Every structure is written in C-alpha cells, then in structure tokens.
Amino acid sequence: MIPLLHDFTGTTVLVFGGGPVGARKARRFAREAEVLVISPAFDDRDFGAAELIRAAPDPDEIDGWLERTEPALVVAATDDEAVNDAIATAARDRGILRNRADRAGDREPGSVVVPATVRDEPVVVSIATGGTAPALSKHLRQDLEETLDGAGAMATVCGRLRTELKSRDVDPTRRREIVTGVVNSPELWTALRTGTSNCCQVIEDVLDAELPSRGDR
Numbered sequence: 001m002i003p004l005l006h007d008f009t010g011t012t013v014l015v016f017g018g019g020p021v022g023a024r025k026a027r028r029f030a031r032e033a034e035v036l037v038i039s040p041a042f043d044d045r046d047f048g049a050a051e052l053i054r055a056a057p058d059p060d061e062i063d064g065w066l067e068r069t070e071p072a073l074v075v076a077a078t079d080d081e082a083v084n085d086a087i088a089t090a091a092r093d094r095g096i097l098r099n100r101a102d103r104a105g106d107r108e109p110g111s112v113v114v115p116a117t118v119r120d121e122p123v124v125v126s127i128a129t130g131g132t133a134p135a136l137s138k139h140l141r142q143d144l145e146e147t148l149d150g151a152g153a154m155a156t157v158c159g160r161l162r163t164e165l166k167s168r169d170v171d172p173t174r175r176r177e178i179v180t181g182v183v184n185s186p187e188l189w190t191a192l193r194t195g196t197s198n199c200c201q202v203i204e205d206v207l208d209a210e211l212p213s214r215g216d217r
C-alpha cells in the first residue's frame with residue numbers, strides 16, 4: 001500500500017459506531033471535515049466537533065445514509081460485522097472511500113487505512129504496520145513526537161527562506177545549498193527547539209550570513 005495525503009476540508013466524513021474507535025476516528029477527521037457519527041449510544045466520549053446522530057441502522061438501511069449525506073469517506077467502526085460489511089459494500093458500490101476498523105490485511109482499491117500520525121504543522125508523519133501491529137504504530141508515534149519537536153518551525157524557516165531567496169534571484173544551486181545547510185545545522189535545530197531564536201530571527205541571520213551584500217535593508 002502507498003501512503004497518500006488527502007485534504008478533507010469541505011467534505012463530509014460519516015462514522016458508524018460511537019465506541020472508543022468511532023470517537024477516535026471522529027476526532028481525527030473533525031480537524032478538517034464535517035463529521036457525522038451514527039450510533040445508538042455515545043456514552044461520555046470526546047467526538048471533537050462531530051455531529052452525533054442517534055440511530056442504529058440495519059444493514060439494508062446503510063445505503064440510504066450514504067445517499068443522504070454524500071460523504072467523501074465512510075468509517076465502519078461498529079461492533080456488528082454485518083453492519084460493517086454493509087457499510088463497506090455500499091460505499092464500494094458508490095465509489096466512496098471507506099475505512100473498516102475491524103479488518104486488517106489485504107484491501108481493495110478505495111478501502112483505506114488510518115495511520116498513526118505525528119504533527120508539528122506543517123510537518124506530518126504517518127506510521128502503519130500493514131495492519132500487523134496497530135499498537136506498534138501507536139508506540140512509534142509516541143516516540144516520534146520527541147524527534148519531530150521543532151520540525152514545524154524548521155519547515156516554516158525553509159519555506160520563507162526559499163521564497164526570499166527566489167525573490168532575490170539567487171540561483172537554484174546556491175539556494176539548495178543554503179536551505180540544505182539550514183536543515184542540517186544542529187545549532188539551528190537547538191535554537192528553534194529551545195526558543196532561543198524564532199523563525200524570523202533565524203531567517204534574518206541566515207540571509208545576513210549568506211548574502212552579506214543585501215542592499216535593501
């Protein structure tokens with residue numbers, strides 16, 4: 001399987017099942033999508049900004065929910081295998097992406113897996129184990145959280161530097177050298193991680209060091 005990034009902004013994600021797994025997936029997608037959770041019970045769980053709809057559709061009622069809500073992705077997270085089967089079939093027949101929480105192993109096209117994710121915006125890292133060991137995905141995610149500290153700030157610095165260097169017509173080879181040097185600098189990582197220097201300061205320092213003849217300041 002090949003990981004891809006998909007923007008769900010402005011779309012609907014439909015989650016069946018209001019247990020811990022349905023709640024986790026709902027929180028995940030509610031970051032950017034409009035999430036509807038269908039379940040006969042919700043207990044006291046955190047569903048993020050998702051809308052909760054109390055219902056327990058039978059397998060033959062699932063397709064009607066897909067027709068009415070037109071989701072970009074459907075999550076099957078009920079504890080009823082027949083319902084999860086019906087969700088997977090109806091979504092496949094309508095060409096809708098689907099995630100089955102109760103299945104590991106081979107998948108057909110359009111049947112997607114939710115990986116463990118570490119974020120330090122705009123950086124994102126996803127981890128999966130081919131369904132073999134989701135607990136390992138979770139463990140590695142927790143480990144990587146430390147490694148990624150400062151990566152978001154580093155990405156912001158590089159992005160602004162690239163724009164700045166392009167606008168100054170610095171040739172592509174030199175630009176690449178400067179940006180690669182920044183990414184590989186232990187001092188800059190430490191500065192961004194500890195907050196001794198912020199993104200703007202780092203950019204100014206790099207430009208001063210690399211383009212000492214900047215005349216417009």
Ligand SMILES: C[C@@]1(CC(=O)O)c2cc3[nH]c(cc4nc(cc5[nH]c(cc(n2)[C@H]1CCC(=O)O)[C@@](C)(CC(=O)O)[C@@H]5CCC(=O)O)C(CC(=O)O)=C4CCC(=O)O)c(CCC(=O)O)c3CC(=O)O
Nearest residue numbers: 101102103104113114115116128129130131134135137138
């Ligand atoms: C195939 C997949 C489909 C999908 O859901 O997309 C799937 C399937 C199944 N998970 C099961 C169990 C557990 N899943 C977790 C946790 C997570 N599971 C997630 C993803 C995936 N789980 C996809 C594969 C990802 C990969 O390739 O690694 C994560 C990463 C993302 C997320 O769900 O948000 C999230 C961690 C998020 C985080 O913390 O970062 C834990 C740990 C815990 O809950 O603490 C357990 C208990 C321990 C264990 O069993 O390992 C079972 C057995 C159920 C049963 O026994 O009935 C099945 C079904 C089966 O195996 O048949």
Ligand SMILES: NC(=O)C1=CN([C@@H]2O[C@H](COP(=O)(O)OP(=O)(O)OC[C@H]3O[C@@H](n4cnc5c(N)ncnc54)[C@H](O)[C@@H]3O)[C@@H](O)[C@H]2O)C=CC1
Nearest residue numbers: 017018019020021022038039041056057077078079101102
């Ligand atoms: N992918 C993953 O990370 C994991 C997957 N699982 C699998 O996912 C399933 C769900 O896990 P949990 O949330 O722990 O189970 P759970 O049993 O706590 O929750 C299932 C939910 O589905 C609801 N439900 C039952 N019939 C329904 C229907 N017809 N329509 C809508 N909702 C319905 C129940 O009321 C309940 O809220 C499990 O059966 C298990 O196979 C379990 C653990 C982790």
